[in-house]
Amino acid sequence: MVSPPAAIGLSDADFERFCEYFYKRTGIHFTSAKRYFVDKRIDACIRSSRYDTFAAWFAALRMSDHGEMLQELINQLTVNETYFLREDYQFDAMLSTVLPEVLKARGGRGRIAGPLKILSLPCSTGEEPYSIALRLLEEWDEIDHVDVEIHGADIDSDVLAKAAHASYGERSVQRVPKAWMNKYFVVVGGGRYQVDEGIRSAVTLHRVNICDTAAMRSFRDFDVIFCRNVLIYFDELSSRRAAENLYGALRPGGYLFLGHSGSMSRISPIFTPTRLPEGLVYQRPTGAK
Amino acid sequence: MGLVRKKAPQDPPEEVLPDRTSPETLLSQLDDPDADCRREAALGLANVPEAVHDLLARVGTEDDPRVLESILTTLAAHDTEEVAGSLAVHLASDEAGLRTAVAAALATMPSSVPAVLPGLLAAPDHDVRVMTAMVLADLQHPEAHAWLVRMICEDPHPNVVTGAIDALLPSATADDIPLLTDAVERFPDDPFLRFTVKSALPRLTGTP
Numbered sequence: 001m002v003s004p005p006a007a008i009g010l011s012d013a014d015f016e017r018f019c020e021y022f023y024k025r026t027g028i029h030f031t032s033a034k035r036y037f038v039d040k041r042i043d044a045c046i047r048s049s050r051y052d053t054f055a056a057w058f059a060a061l062r063m064s065d066h067g068e069m070l071q072e073l074i075n076q077l078t079v080n081e082t083y084f085l086r087e088d089y090q091f092d093a094m095l096s097t098v099l100p101e102v103l104k105a106r107g108g109r110g111r112i113a114g115p116l117k118i119l120s121l122p123c124s125t126g127e128e129p130y131s132i133a134l135r136l137l138e139e140w141d142e143i144d145h146v147d148v149e150i151h152g153a154d155i156d157s158d159v160l161a162k163a164a165h166a167s168y169g170e171r172s173v174q175r176v177p178k179a180w181m182n183k184y185f186v187v188v189g190g191g192r193y194q195v196d197e198g199i200r201s202a203v204t205l206h207r208v209n210i211c212d213t214a215a216m217r218s219f220r221d222f223d224v225i226f227c228r229n230v231l232i233y234f235d236e237l238s239s240r241r242a243a244e245n246l247y248g249a250l251r252p253g254g255y256l257f258l259g260h261s262g263s264m265s266r267i268s269p270i271f272t273p274t275r276l277p278e279g280l281v282y283q284r285p286t287g288a289k
Numbered sequence: 290m291g292l293v294r295k296k297a298p299q300d301p302p303e304e305v306l307p308d309r310t311s312p313e314t315l316l317s318q319l320d321d322p323d324a325d326c327r328r329e330a331a332l333g334l335a336n337v338p339e340a341v342h343d344l345l346a347r348v349g350t351e352d353d354p355r356v357l358e359s360i361l362t363t364l365a366a367h368d369t370e371e372v373a374g375s376l377a378v379h380l381a382s383d384e385a386g387l388r389t390a391v392a393a394a395l396a397t398m399p400s401s402v403p404a405v406l407p408g409l410l411a412a413p414d415h416d417v418r419v420m421t422a423m424v425l426a427d428l429q430h431p432e433a434h435a436w437l438v439r440m441i442c443e444d445p446h447p448n449v450v451t452g453a454i455d456a457l458l459p460s461a462t463a464d465d466i467p468l469l470t471d472a473v474e475r476f477p478d479d480p481f482l483r484f485t486v487k488s489a490l491p492r493l494t495g496t497p
Contacts, residue, residue, distance in 0.1 A: 115293055133292055147293045202292035213332045214309075236427060237397040240362045244332055247355075266427075269390075270355045285355075 010039055014054050018042065021062065026074060026155065027211030027238030041076035048072065075158040082127045084134075084168070085175040087228065090257045091135045093278035094224060098255045102223045103142060105253050105286075115147035119225045119249065121210060123152030126163030127172060128226060129203045130195050134180055137199075153206040153219070160205050166195035211238050216245035223251055228259030231267065243268040250284040257281055312337045319343060324353040331359040335366055345375045354386055361394035373401035377409060380420040392420050396427035406436065415446040422449065426456030434460060441472050447479040454482070458489050466493055 010018070015038070019030050030038050042054070049069060051057035061069045085091070099116070106112045120129040129152035136143050154160050173181065173193055185193040208215050210227070211234070227246055231239050246256055247270050256271060258264060264271050264282050271282035310333055318330035331347075334340040344360050351357045364372050379391040395402055402424065409421040422440060425433045440453035450472050457465065469486045476482050 136292065143291055147291070149293055199292070202294050204294055213335055217329070217333075235397075235429065237362075237365055237368075240358075240365070240397060241332075241335075244359055244362055248329065248332070268358060270358050 010042065010054055014058070015039075018054075018058065021058075022073070022077070023235070023238075025070060026209060027235075027241065028077070028233050029235035029238065030077075038077065042073075045069070045073050045076055071157050075156045078122075078154075078156050078159075082124050083172045083175065084127045084131050086127065086131070087260060088131070088135075088175075089278045090226070090228075090281075091131065093276045093281060094132075094255075094257070095135060095140050096278070097276050098224060098281065099140060099142070102253070102255070103146065106223075109142060109145045112146060114221075115149045117149045117151065117222045117224075117251075119219065119222045120150070120152045121208075121225060121227050121246075122154040122156075122230055123160075123163055123205070124154060124156075125159045125168075126152060126166050126195075126203070126205075127168070128152070128228070129163070130166060130199060132226070133199045133202060134176070134184060137184075138180060149204065150202060151204045151206065151219075151222075153208045153210075155207065155209045157207055160207055163203075163205055164200070166200050167192045168194075210242045210245060213241060213245055216249060219245075219249035221251045222249050222254055224255050224257070225250060226257045228257060231258065236267075239267040243270065247271065247284055252284055253286045254284050255281050256283070312340060316340060316343055319347060324356050327351070327353070328356045328359045331356060331363050335363045338367070341367055341369075341372060345372065348376065348379060348391070349382070349387070354390070357387070357390055361390055365394045365397045368398045368400045370401045370404045373398055373405045377405045380409070380417045380424075381412075381414055388420055389423075392423045393427070395424045399428055399430040402428055403430065403432065410436070410440065410444075415444075415449050418444060418446065418449040419452040422452035422456045425453075426459075438465075438468060441468055447476040447482050450476065451479070451482045451485055454485055454489075458485075461489065461493060463493050463495070466490065469493075 015032070015035060018038070023029050042057075046054060046057045049057060049060070049072075051060065061073065064070065102116060103109060103112065106116075118129075118132055120132065123129050129150050133150055136148060152160075152163055154163070167188055170191055173185070176185075181193065184196050184199055186196055188194045208219070210216065210230070225246055227242075231242060234242060243264065247268075250256060255274075256264075258280075263280075264273065270284075272285050274281050274283050312334065315330040315333045315337075318326050321327050321330070331344060334344060341364065344364050347360055348357070348364070351360060361376070364376065373395060376391050376395055380388050380395075382388045382391075406421070409417060409424075412418055412421070418440070422437065425437050425440075434457065437453045437457045441450050441457065444450050444453065454469060454472060461469075469489065473483050473486050
């Protein structure tokens, strides 16, 4: 190992080898259209780990495999920008249609066994699971009568650490009503706002790869899953695998929200598409066949 | 009542550990009467090469479509000629659900499908060739477009040519217009093929 290089040049063959390796580890597929994006982030990883060539860094990465180097790489190559109450028409659908249906299907208020479970995957820096919590606390009357568990999961350990800290800049919270800001956020200086302890402690965070079937087996019986704008990063096989894992994580009759850019129809037929006034949602069928 | 936490907070966030059910147990669960159990077992057999034969044997017999999907997802990940060849047999199935599911799985196998393609393109059953066009529609392979062009130019059955045109259209450009108009001329009596091409031409020519 030597001092950081001025620039790391990846050959086309290096790029292909790297993409094949990263795909096998994560299910995320990069085409040559993403070359500039990938090159820049590999360059950052090589510099931070103080190797002088791609070959040396790549060899060390493969040797360490699931270690810190791979995690740093995943953190660099996954896109994490989001904000509070993003695509909130889907939260509208959750409140007005989905949760009442879930409650009814599970026996109704007072007879429901166990909590309602909601999963945000990927949750990135936490804006989505905390948005769900805010909308439930402020706008769902049943919240005083039903227990709700909110879980957030992501492949990227850095964003999960930020989600746990839950401190956000002005841009991230610009859509949060002022009254909610006053009620649920604490000013922490530097123009940042931290979600209050009560909500932070109610969200359970996990690190998991959505394409890892064995790891995803521990996610079970969710009533609602938000998996928005991530399947578009996967190739066809990884998308199928992710869809299977999401299906397994849902309770029969449970609901899956994909983002505006997502569609399950070209990935897998195992979900039942359901048209709501606010848009399309996918359901795990209740019947065996 | 209200928001509740699953368990005491952890710092850093908890890492999810993989399930370690043995392959032997999973193989035995492929025969479980409960469809969810069979489905989970099939998914759990990803990365277990010894399970390929058992999974292939169930493709034609599994009657729950969601279990079938999970079997095919696991098999597709192997992407070998053996798996592709065994799956391709089902493109001739009388069951529409099975042949469609198999076509979708083959479309995710870019490494091995080229090896079985010559046999599929020459299949005597034209319905198999129609399904092959469906596979090529989604196959991420640099030659997929060229294979579809070949089907459009050479296949003697109008349904196959129409299927190949349908598969080609999402990626077609103005350069493909002669290919499409030639196909119409080859089958002047086929109204559906003519309609398919006529509907696509405005987009390709850039005219309303």
